[in-house]
Amino acid sequence: MEQEIKSEFIENNFSLEDEDEILNKCVAFCINYKLSPSDLVSSWVVYYLNMQLDGSKVQNAHVDGFLHHLQNKQKHNILKEESNVHMYSSNDVNMLLGEEHKDGEEGMLDTPIKQSYFDNLNDLSTPISMDRSPERNGKSISEKSSRRTSSQATPFGQRTNKFLLQLSFNSHSKADDTKDLEIDALGDDVIRRVQDIESCSLQVQGSWPKPGFRFMYDKVEDRFNALENRIRRLSSALVASGECGEPSDATLASQKTLFSVGMVCCDGEGRLNDKSILFQGSVEHSGGQRVRLDLKNLVQFSLFPGQVIGIEGHNPSGHCFIASKLVDSFPLIGSSDLDLPPAKKQATDQNGEPATKASRELSIVIAAGPLSTTDNLLFEPLTELLAYARRKQPQLLILMGPFVDTEHPKIKKGTIDESFAEVFQEEILNKLHDYCAHMGPAARIVLVPSTRDAHNDFVFPQPPFEIYPSTDPDQQITCLANPGVLISNEITIGCCTADVLKQLSGEEVSRMSTDALSIDRIGRLVSHVIKQRCFYPVYPPSVGLPLDFSIAPEALHMASIPDLLLMPSDLAPFIKALPFGEGSDTEKYSRCLCINPGRLAKGVSGGTFVELSYLNNPDQTSASIIRI
The missing domain is CATH 2.40.50 (OB fold (Dihydrolipoamide Acetyltransferase, E2P))
Incomplete structure (x- = not known):
């Protein structure tokens, strides 16, 4: 193929500067974009004329721009074909399952079905949109969501080890094992019908600052x-x-x-x-x-x-x-249950009434950005995570930023053709809307921003995202401030996306006793946050953190110790249960479950996320760190 490409260039009066390297890249272009040598050179002529390049020599510096031209051309062709995409209805699903149609149902569309379609139905990364998806403004959610896929094989798409268990916290109960087996069996069906999940309560506690507040005015x-x-x-x-x-x-x-x-x-x-x-x-x-x-x-x-x-x-x-x-540890003052024994603390709800067992149960999937690999903005890790959540059906899905990462190479170089808000809407929110429509009205999603989000205010503490009711009429997506606290099924969850653990790791000075058998440094770093009753206790702050002191006292203060403390960091992922009062027998069962889910995407490969099943207290809670 290299000789054919070279001949086509010569026939069009072009010469190659670095012949071997340019021909290797051109061969890759032909394979990835399914082009013949003549089509490739024809596209080069169009690019050459549009860019008004000088000379007849193909230079290596022009190849990257030519690649961008091919990508835009392919994107245009995909969007042009989307108008003819067939949206499958319940009749098509019944036809595939071999079920008979009832009288009065609309006739089946005469759409040819290839054997490869049946092979792809069992693929976890290819979720099927069911007929329960609501329509909004005359179009289904899946029509409004972005389908910008690429035929080019990516390193993330070619990975072999998917959803590997990295770390397990507490062993699963028999009930959990039975439920997992049932879900796995359902995944083998041609099309898995969505089971109803139990809804969870959700209440935001002190989500402050509010959107639109003035910052950079601290004195x-x-x-x-x-x-x-x-x-x-x-x-x-x-x-x-x-x-x-x-x-x-x-x-x-x-x-x-x-x-x-x-x-x-x-x-x-x-x-x-x-x-x-x-x-x-x-x-x-x-x-x-x-x-x-x-x-x-x-x-x-x-x-x-x-x-x-x-x-x-x-x-x-x-x-x-x-x-x-x-x-270095300070007690909480002003809490209504300080005088209660530990068992009583866990058995009462906010109103002082005995809490039922179900009110302290919650299944969660937790992930932190970046949500896309550095070689593209296809958000493949997010797509895989949502497919996993469709299968496991958690009551709550917590996604923490960055979503549109300012550190992404394409964002840094400014090579995208859309605004950051449009990328967030099309690549993230639309996928989340599809997920909610697929899971039903009981599904809940929580979004926590990061200072690395290009489409949100660059300040810490950070206001929540603004999602208008028109884009989320069912209000299944809740936006939390950074840091923020929410209560779900009487379980308090604290979230902070600032990497305070990484800064503490570099700033801390310590001396340990010689008779200490083991030193849990990560646990010690996390305990600083709990002991100081502050989501970000370091001063002066990190150079890249825009801490606004005019709002920090109210927003960073930890009024009570949460049951779950989510602290995404570049450090190694972990799940640790830390006590409130060290050395106190009366509080030995009062523990906070601290979690670093890791990053969902790391470079061009996948990262990790956490699946958690909370039951009454950390001792009965099971959790897993899973590689995407």
């Missing part, structure tokens, strides 16, 4: 107040719990043992270490002054910039506070 005063209020709030919680007395000024010289509450700071711009730790007290007790902190007497500690701690010790010189005890 130095806002930053000061945000840090000061955080120190005061945690100090008041510690005093109210009775664990310590009234805090004093740690900067004053004294031989007596003092207790103070303040924030960890670094004495320079570099990474924090045990020699550069400063302690900044509150304005109320020390005027906001700082003092060097000496931790030589502590057997173990774990600190990071911005962490609020309580320290006990003395300051003999007035320039260095020698700590003998450190408190």
